[in-house]
Amino acid sequence: MELSIAAQWAEIIGLITILGAAIYSYFQIREMKRVRQGAAALSLSELLQSADFAAGIIQVIEQPNELDSFEKFKEFHGDRWPQAFSIMTTWESLGAVVHRGDIDFYLAYDFFSGIVQQHHEKCQPLILSLRKSGGDTRFEWFTWLAERFSEYEEKSESPMAAHLQYKEWKPPSRK
Numbered sequence: 078m079e080l081s082i083a084a085q086w087a088e089i090i091g092l093i094t095i096l097g098a099a100i101y102s103y104f105q106i107r108e109m110k111r112v113r114q115g116a117a118a119l120s121l122s123e124l125l126q127s128a129d130f131a132a133g134i135i136q137v138i139e140q141p142n143e144l145d146s147f148e149k150f151k152e153f154h155g156d157r158w159p160q161a162f163s164i165m166t167t168w169e170s171l172g173a174v175v176h177r178g179d180i181d182f183y184l185a186y187d188f189f190s191g192i193v194q195q196h197h198e199k200c201q202p203l204i205l206s207l208r209k210s211g212g213d214t215r216f217e218w219f220t221w222l223a224e225r226f227s228e229y230e231e232k233s234e235s236p237m238a239a240h241l242q243y244k245e246w247k248p249p250s251r252k
Contacts (some may be wrong), residue, residue, distance in 0.1 A: 088201050104228045110240060116182065117179070117181070126187070129160055129163075132160055133157075133160035133161050133164040134196075135156055136157060136161040136164075137196045137199055137200065138192075138195060138199070140154070141160065142199055143202060143203065144199075144200075144202060145202035145205070145206045147203065147206070147207065150203050162178070165196070165200055165219060168189075168218075168223075169217075169218045170218070171185060171189065171193075171218075171222060172217075172218030172219055172221050179190050190226040193219075193223050193226055194223055194225075195229060196222035197220065197222075198223075200216075204220065217221050245249045
């Protein structure tokens with residue numbers, strides 16, 4: 078075999094190897110994204126199972142809309158104010174990670190849309206008060222997330238409640 082023919086074959090084999098590696102990498106990246114999304118979903122669902130988190134959710138739901146200072150917030154919630162405040166910081170964190178794309182918007186929407194919007198409405202006087210003294214970045218992602226959820230619901234194809242939209246759903250057959 079001539080040297081030029083061998084070199085051509087080597088180039089073809091190298092090209093096939095590189096192409097195969099690129100295809101393999103593409104499928105590996107897709108699988109890693111699915112695994113990451115599954116882990117995010119599990120993490121969000123575990124959050125709802127925490128007794129402190131659930132207690133904090135109820136505390137914020139039951140608070141009056143007029144809590145327009147941190148002092149009033151602490152007074153109303155008493156010794157349990159850290160639980161209620163941690164709910165607000167959780168929504169703040171969730172907004173940031175949804176914006177970054179680390180957690181899928183639709184996943185966060187399915188888990189928390191109603192709660193986030195209700196809590197934002199309840200906490201808005203406090204948030205506005207905190208922004209007056211500390212700047213516009215106070216709970217900016219909490220506000221951003223509540224607004225995105227509201228905008229999504231205002232679309233004409235806004236989703237129905239899951240128990241209504243999927244009442245005919247059947248689990249897929251086992252393989």
